Amino acid sequence: MDDALVSERPLFGRAQWLALAGLVFFAGIVVPLAHVFLPESAALRPSSYFVTLAGKFACYAMLAVAMDLIWGYAGILSLGQSLWFALGGYAFGMYLMRGIGREGQYQSELPDFMVFLNWKTLPWHWWNTDSFGWALLLVVLLPAAVAFVFGWFAFRSRIRGVYFSIITQALTYAAMLLFFRNETGFGGNNGFTDFKTLLGFRITDPAVRASLLAMTVAALACVFVGARWLVQTRFGRVLQAIRDAEGRVRFCGYDTLRYKLLIWTLAAVISGIAGALYVPQVGIINPGEMSPANSIEIAVWTAVGGRATLIGPILGAWIVNGAKSWFTMAFPEYWLFFLGALFVAVTLYLPAGIVGLWRGRAKS
């Protein structure tokens, strides 16, 4: 019997590495190449609809991993996660809006909505937004900065549990109202859309669409492997300890504020990157992305898939979104009721989610 206290465990088993590599190869290389190089008429050519859908689902999966890091591992239930997603999306959306150039309805250097509002110059927060590098910087820094400041005040005041969740919900709602206003300078309720170019390429070009999918899949793979690594470090175990008994962690000598703030900010950055990849593929970002219901959906994916498993929330995101596509076509009025019922049912009967169910089966 192996009785050693410390045993090295690899990040993934051989089969898991193979499965991961296979998925990345298929979704990130085969599908994009087939989309670009197979003739339109070929039966096996992935349609633009399919490529965009795959990209969207990869973005959702990144959101789910971020949610799992803060909720599943650190026990912080954020119901404002879509805010970071939208901030990343808006940050990159500004660059895409500038990329329209004079091709807009009003043939102005300014984005159409500004012309419509009779603005003559770009507002200050649009400074340098025609720079791709600046856009990338904003995508990371904007969610990070807002999340850091909010988290610092919330965690320092030791706001926890349901109170914290409600405040995050209020935060994203407030941001949504702010972005709905035309004066805020983000296109009001229409948001940003009608993008034309990305880095000088036509955004509707199949090669651009395929490259975006490839990058999104690569980003998801990095986020997933990185998160897996993170939760296997002692840092990850401190997070789980905070989830289970924060007071005890403090009396062990850990400054839990720093740990929570770090993972909270990291999750916001991952969500922001997901949002930035989402916008050029879907072609629109508007304040509706910040709606409280969207944030709750992210929590539902995570709960359905199985908290603190990383793979579970990804599956949850895909399953729930698959169900949503069908449901919103069949019974559009009842989707939110169904979502709520699903959340309650999973919490009551499947506390460990789908992955928990599967692991339970495997054991017995």
Next chain:
Amino acid sequence: MSTSASGADGPMSAGLQGLAAQHGPAGGQAHRGEASNRALGHPGRGEVDVSHGPILYLEGVTVSFDGFKALNQLSLTVDDGELRCVIGPNGAGKTTMMDVITGKTRPDSGSVSFGQTIDLTRMSEDQIAQAGIGRKFQRPTVFEALTVFQNMELAVKSDRRPRATLRAALDSAQIDQIDTVLRRVNLRQAHRQIAGSLSHGQKQWLEIGMLLVQGPRLILLDEPVAGMTDAETDQTAELCLALEGEHSLIVVEHDMAFVEKIARKVTVLHEGSVLTEGALSLVRNDERVIAVYLGR
């Protein structure tokens, strides 16, 4: 160390002494074998200065919650290496006193200092823990989702900053230390078990084990034998005695049979201040103590 041998013979006591010797505070930063060395030695930066004898001073500490004075001008000193029992009826302020010492509650007035120099009223819980005060909660609190070993890993003395924990691996001295403590708290076999699946008594032991690898100078035990079997209670008493001299201990306990086993000096709290202090036999026969306990 002589005190620990007197009461307990047999293999267990020898083991416990070994434990105490190995797990002096500060994880080998300094030799703490003899109390006299400590008293004479010059405390370094961040070290606890016990040159005057006491390791903990509470002076005129008052804590009130909505007008109710949980602690009322409480003054108390505990000597370095001492094992002090604190008893008192419900609501006497025992747990509040622990909260004040460990930074969970800020006193309204009064001073609390660790050794001569460290002002505990200005420090957060984690800073106090790092300075060398360990606390065991009333209800056993362990990290339920982690294994027994992982619980110990998080507790063992190490760099507590987030960046350090990202690349932290235990060195062999730390692993040996965990190994020894796990054997003493009878959890060596269970090291891979999820802590949440342990029995109540085992959780108590795990928490005590975590405290020991944390390497504190002062250990606060809030009702350490609550929910333990008689055999476990006896083992805990032996452990407390073995730790005396190496660590300073404050034990809050309701179980008088347990207090009898370990008591040296006993402090009786009543309505937030010290009613009396002294040997258990004296305290027991004190008219005021009898009155307080029996409600006369």
